[in-house]
Amino acid sequence: MLSVKRPEEVIEIINTEFSHIAGEEFVPLTKSLGRVLARDITADEYVPDFDRSTVDGYAVFSRDTFGCTEAIPAILPVVGEILMGQAAEKDLNPGECYAIPTGGAVPKGADSVVMIEYTEDYGDGTIGIMKSTAPGMNMIFRGDDVYPGKTVLKKGRIISSQDIGAMASMGITEVPVTKKLTVGIISTGDELIHHSQKPIGGQIRDVNSPMLESMLEAFGVNTVNYGIIIDDEELLEKKVNEAVSECDVVILSGGSSVGVKDAACRIIESFGTILLHGIAIKPGKPTILGKTNDQKALVGLPGHPVAAYFITKLFVLPLLAKLETREMKTYTISAKVTENISANHGRAQYQACHFFEKDGELFAQPIRGKSGLITSLAGADGYFEIPRDCEGLRQYETIQIIVSTGE
Amino acid sequence: MLSVKRPEEVIEIINTEFSHIAGEEFVPLTKSLGRVLARDITADEYVPDFDRSTVDGYAVFSRDTFGCTEAIPAILPVVGEILMGQAAEKDLNPGECYAIPTGGAVPKGADSVVMIEYTEDYGDGTIGIMKSTAPGMNMIFRGDDVYPGKTVLKKGRIISSQDIGAMASMGITEVPVTKKLTVGIISTGDELIHHSQKPIGGQIRDVNSPMLESMLEAFGVNTVNYGIIIDDEELLEKKVNEAVSECDVVILSGGSSVGVKDAACRIIESFGTILLHGIAIKPGKPTILGKTNDQKALVGLPGHPVAAYFITKLFVLPLLAKLETREMKTYTISAKVTENISANHGRAQYQACHFFEKDGELFAQPIRGKSGLITSLAGADGYFEIPRDCEGLRQYETIQIIVSTGE
Numbered sequence: 001m002l003s004v005k006r007p008e009e010v011i012e013i014i015n016t017e018f019s020h021i022a023g024e025e026f027v028p029l030t031k032s033l034g035r036v037l038a039r040d041i042t043a044d045e046y047v048p049d050f051d052r053s054t055v056d057g058y059a060v061f062s063r064d065t066f067g068c069t070e071a072i073p074a075i076l077p078v079v080g081e082i083l084m085g086q087a088a089e090k091d092l093n094p095g096e097c098y099a100i101p102t103g104g105a106v107p108k109g110a111d112s113v114v115m116i117e118y119t120e121d122y123g124d125g126t127i128g129i130m131k132s133t134a135p136g137m138n139m140i141f142r143g144d145d146v147y148p149g150k151t152v153l154k155k156g157r158i159i160s161s162q163d164i165g166a167m168a169s170m171g172i173t174e175v176p177v178t179k180k181l182t183v184g185i186i187s188t189g190d191e192l193i194h195h196s197q198k199p200i201g202g203q204i205r206d207v208n209s210p211m212l213e214s215m216l217e218a219f220g221v222n223t224v225n226y227g228i229i230i231d232d233e234e235l236l237e238k239k240v241n242e243a244v245s246e247c248d249v250v251i252l253s254g255g256s257s258v259g260v261k262d263a264a265c266r267i268i269e270s271f272g273t274i275l276l277h278g279i280a281i282k283p284g285k286p287t288i289l290g291k292t293n294d295q296k297a298l299v300g301l302p303g304h305p306v307a308a309y310f311i312t313k314l315f316v317l318p319l320l321a322k323l324e325t326r327e328m329k330t331y332t333i334s335a336k337v338t339e340n341i342s343a344n345h346g347r348a349q350y351q352a353c354h355f356f357e358k359d360g361e362l363f364a365q366p367i368r369g370k371s372g373l374i375t376s377l378a379g380a381d382g383y384f385e386i387p388r389d390c391e392g393l394r395q396y397e398t399i400q401i402i403v404s405t406g407e
Numbered sequence: 408m409l410s411v412k413r414p415e416e417v418i419e420i421i422n423t424e425f426s427h428i429a430g431e432e433f434v435p436l437t438k439s440l441g442r443v444l445a446r447d448i449t450a451d452e453y454v455p456d457f458d459r460s461t462v463d464g465y466a467v468f469s470r471d472t473f474g475c476t477e478a479i480p481a482i483l484p485v486v487g488e489i490l491m492g493q494a495a496e497k498d499l500n501p502g503e504c505y506a507i508p509t510g511g512a513v514p515k516g517a518d519s520v521v522m523i524e525y526t527e528d529y530g531d532g533t534i535g536i537m538k539s540t541a542p543g544m545n546m547i548f549r550g551d552d553v554y555p556g557k558t559v560l561k562k563g564r565i566i567s568s569q570d571i572g573a574m575a576s577m578g579i580t581e582v583p584v585t586k587k588l589t590v591g592i593i594s595t596g597d598e599l600i601h602h603s604q605k606p607i608g609g610q611i612r613d614v615n616s617p618m619l620e621s622m623l624e625a626f627g628v629n630t631v632n633y634g635i636i637i638d639d640e641e642l643l644e645k646k647v648n649e650a651v652s653e654c655d656v657v658i659l660s661g662g663s664s665v666g667v668k669d670a671a672c673r674i675i676e677s678f679g680t681i682l683l684h685g686i687a688i689k690p691g692k693p694t695i696l697g698k699t700n701d702q703k704a705l706v707g708l709p710g711h712p713v714a715a716y717f718i719t720k721l722f723v724l725p726l727l728a729k730l731e732t733r734e735m736k737t738y739t740i741s742a743k744v745t746e747n748i749s750a751n752h753g754r755a756q757y758q759a760c761h762f763f764e765k766d767g768e769l770f771a772q773p774i775r776g777k778s779g780l781i782t783s784l785a786g787a788d789g790y791f792e793i794p795r796d797c798e799g800l801r802q803y804e805t806i807q808i809i810v811s812t813g814e
Binding site: 029030033050085103145146152157190196201203352362369377381 | 436454455456459489490492494511512547557559560567568570576580596598599605607610611613614615616617618619710716736738739740741764781784785786788812
């Protein structure tokens with residue numbers, strides 16, 4: 001009999017027992033948002049590829065402006081005008097200047113740009129410069145943004161829109177990403193009916209399938225819904241077999257009665273090894289994690305939707321991240337809890353909440369409800385943990401809202 | 408000439424000048440993730456629709472157990488077994504009990520469930536109960552989760568996976584959501600080339616189109632990319648006209664030279680009213696916001712990708728949220744900045760950063776780079792504001808990372 005594990009032990013088991021299994025593929029840059037970067041992105045050219053002006057003005061040799069003032073301007077002939085997107089027709093010689101727009105390519109020879117505000121156009125092909133300028137002033141140099149060999153994005157990162165911008169600037173049209181994992185979802189229970197049906201007798205609608213499907217799709221994996229299987233071990237085993245052959249991870253959800261739980265356990269064991277049976281958290285204790293002989297993960301989730309939600313959030317998503325070497329950062333935000341909460345001894349407790357800011361302080365308002373009631377999650381903004389050794393929280397005590405990036 | 412506005416004035420202008428224009432449609436529950444709820448979701452039935460046991464055990468009249476102990480158990484005949492998903496064949500009479508699994512429907516007459524752990528099966532059709540139970544113990548009552556008339560989700564909310572779970576429990580198969588807005592993106596500038604091309608002379612790749620497209624798609628609107636238009640006022644006006652007729656919002660991005668900025672301004676004005684010209688933030692000052700006579704929004708974004716990013720994040724997304732009555736909550740998280748930062752007087756300054764947790768404290772590490780360099784955003788985890796009156800930040804000073812929900 002495997003002992004019940006604490007949350008940090010579960011994460012440890014995930015990290016030691018599983019490893020990268022996701023493949024790699026290329027997708028067009030504009031389709032790469034939210035995907036997991038499969039390799040470091042390293043530049044192989046300069047961005048910008050030319051010295052660029054950051055103001056409207058005149059490109060000059062800075063030495064030609066040294067010591068000039070409003071009273072004694074430096075007078076220079078304008079030998080040409082830089083057009084946007086075009087290189088200068090010829091190089092700049094000392095004693096000359098070029099008119100240049102913001103974003104224009106500074107001509108060879110020039111080492112500085114004088115803002116138009118500090119010049120006067122005499123109308124005879126010359127200008128006066130009223131203020132001296134230093135080398136490099138009002139310019140971005142070739143390669144200031146990116147140069148060959150510079151690592152711009154790290155493998156494992158979830159690609160954001162600003163990352164897409166950076167890759168566009170580097171001319172990347174195809175992005176190496178990890179192939180999406182496929183996760184199979186099987187709901188079990190004689191009492192379950194599809195959510196479109198009307199329950200009779202002791203039936204209840206299957207909440208977990210659509211909820212898990214959307215959680216996993218939002219995380220960025222493909223899901224296969226294997227439907228609702230009645231409490232028949234043979235049937236269930238057949239369905240798990242089908243799912244294991246088609247998916248990277250298979251989630252069995254439900255089966256709240258003892259017999260079904262035992263069946264799920266036996267089936268998961270028959271495919272490989274059971275890594276844990278029971279997690280010391282509330283809600284969510286009756287969780288099973290196993291792996292097949294070819295590194296696929298099998299998860300037995302509790303039937304209660306709230307428990308299934310937290311187990312997925314806390315452990316299944318990190319498991320998927322491990323399988324695709326995705327970078328996930330979890331951190332916490334301090335907030336004050338709006339009311340007293342009693343806690344369970346010996347088990348970390350997770351509580352969904354609304355949060356709101358008032359007078360510059362963040363407050364977390366727990367959403368109450370008996371365990372297993374899905375409406376205790378509906379409308380939630382986030383959740384916090386009450387540690388296992390905590391006997392409860394007093395009103396306005398500070399708690400830590402858990403936030404993850406990479407989901 | 409319109410004066411330059413402070414960020415809070417811009418949000419005020421958005422909220423007073425624009426109103427809901429998004430239509431409404433129904434989508435299947437499993438396709439509703441991330442969409443904006445167009446109406447309150449109110450229950451019209453009970454969930455669960457029956458009194459449900461939360462443990463494996465025996466359904467009883469609690470009175471029959473009063474005063475029983477391990478020494479003097481209450482002995483009751485087991486008149487039947489509740490099967491998952493099925494109602495009891497007959498009601499329970501005083502002095503009897505029903506075997507019942509977790510999740511089973513408590514038979515009429517019973518008011519409590521005794522956990523199997525506190526019973527002994529005598530093998531002759533009777534059991535002994537060792538511990539008295541109170542009415543309602545180990546049960547969830549009909550409608551405990553949801554009852555007719557209860558509002559479960561509020562209009563304007565972004566539908567999350569837990570919301571999908573709640574709606575599944577209520578039997579909702581089609582969800583009322585706002586129709587996705589359509590946003591047109593036009594890039595202008597003679598220097599711009601598509602990101603797949605190799606720049607020559609003073610050309611640069613168009614970063615803003617792919618970046619904005621992905622930001623807006625991630626936010627949940629449809630985008631139409633009208634490509635790159637050269638600096639020709641007539642051509643540009645024609646393209647804006649086409650975009651305005653096809654979209655709810657049109658974004659003109661780029662045109663960093665003075666002439667193009669003026670042209671963008673004239674064109675936006677020709678379609679209706681200019682609401683603001685210039686926002687007192689860094690980066691991002693040269694921003695134009697206008698509206699057409701039929702409530703469509705026109706935005707002129709700065710050409711610098713970093714400025715375009717922050718203006719979109721800070722003002723364009725709230726504008727879109729206003730047009731579809733989407734609930735967005737912005738709040739801040741305290742963190743310590745890892746290094747000194749100098750700030751611009753008179754303008755709020757936005758700074759992208761990495762963040763990490765160390766010894767239970769959150770740190771924000773600014774990503775440095777000259778203004779306009781897209782790599783100063785690549786790889787960022789978030790950003791913070793340096794207020795307009797702040798002269799700079801010292802190392803380890805506390806700053807506020809800005810987080811929004813509803814994006």
